Amino acid sequence: MRFKVSVPASTSNLGAGFDALGLALTINNDFIVESADKYQVEVEGEGKGELPEDEKNLFLRAYKSTMEYLGLNQPVKVKQINRIPLGRGLGSSATAIVGGILAAEKLAGKKLSLPEVIDVAFKFEPHPDNVLPAYTGGFVVAATNGDLSYVKLDFPEELKVVIVVPELFLSTEDSRSVLPETYTREDAIFNIQRVALLMGALQKKDFSLLKEAVKDRIHQPYRCDLIPGFWEVLSQGYKEGAYAVYLSGAGSCIGALADNNFDNIGKAMCDVFESLGIDAKYLVLEVDKEGARIEDIK
Secondary structure (H helix, E strand, O other): OEEEEEEEEEEEOOOOOOOOEEEEEEEEEEEEEEEOOOOEEEEEEOOOOOOOOOOOOHHHHHHHHHHHHHOOOOOEEEEEEEOOOOOOOOOHHHHHHHHHHHHHHHHHOOOOOHHHHHHHHOOOOOOHHHHHHHHHOOEEEEEEEOEEEEEEEOOOOOOEEEEEEEOOOOOHHHHHHOOOOOOOHHHHHHHHHHHHHHHHHHHHOOHHHHHHHOOOOOOHHHHHHHOOOHHHHHHHHHHOOOOEEEEOOOOOOEEEEEOOOHHHHHHHHHHHHHHOOOOEEEEEEOEOOOOOEEEEOO
């Protein structure tokens, strides 16, 4: 049996929606999988020479954990074709986790329930805002309190996501380490108001409200110092017509929501990084509505 698992990138938080909002994007990591006598991994593209090509590989760890859950053991050979930049806040780790789970389901001939998928996934990444959109596709709002509650919502067709990718690696652990343990009531209220405003603005397609709706006091003010030129990048995105500009996940990527002028927005934001001696590129992406999928290879 030989097949391909494709899993989309995701951009999370969208400003004030810390650990709650995630949006799947139209750039994938692919995993070509086949049964084998022993575990083998080959990495192509992003992360080649950096990611482990043995059983420490995250895809294999998620695969083996799922197989163990199912009471099975079947070694595989996997070719990992990475297009999503690593350590940039685009859910590259989530693609490996979800890919490994789906590969195990396919080879086992069994389908896990969503709670079971989440139980396995959370062993490796205990945050739903990347794992869920990678799995389900679309715009996802999630809440955890022991159990997971989520809803998949429509996202305005008019909006595309301009993702600026600086050559600046940030691990999620490092990015979380700068966050405070507690927040003031005022800051909590500030974010609650803006998440509510964001959801209303997207539903009503009142894009003029998005700039205010993605303001945040929970994570961006603390993570901004890890990203040179952060506030100027945001400023340039807005000057070129973006409705909203925000830190994607834990960073270092910065996302912008817009319905036109995509290239000018991307170039202007990249120019800020370039002026600071940091190489950068931009991607113009749409929402991936399908999520992770499997295709048989003959």
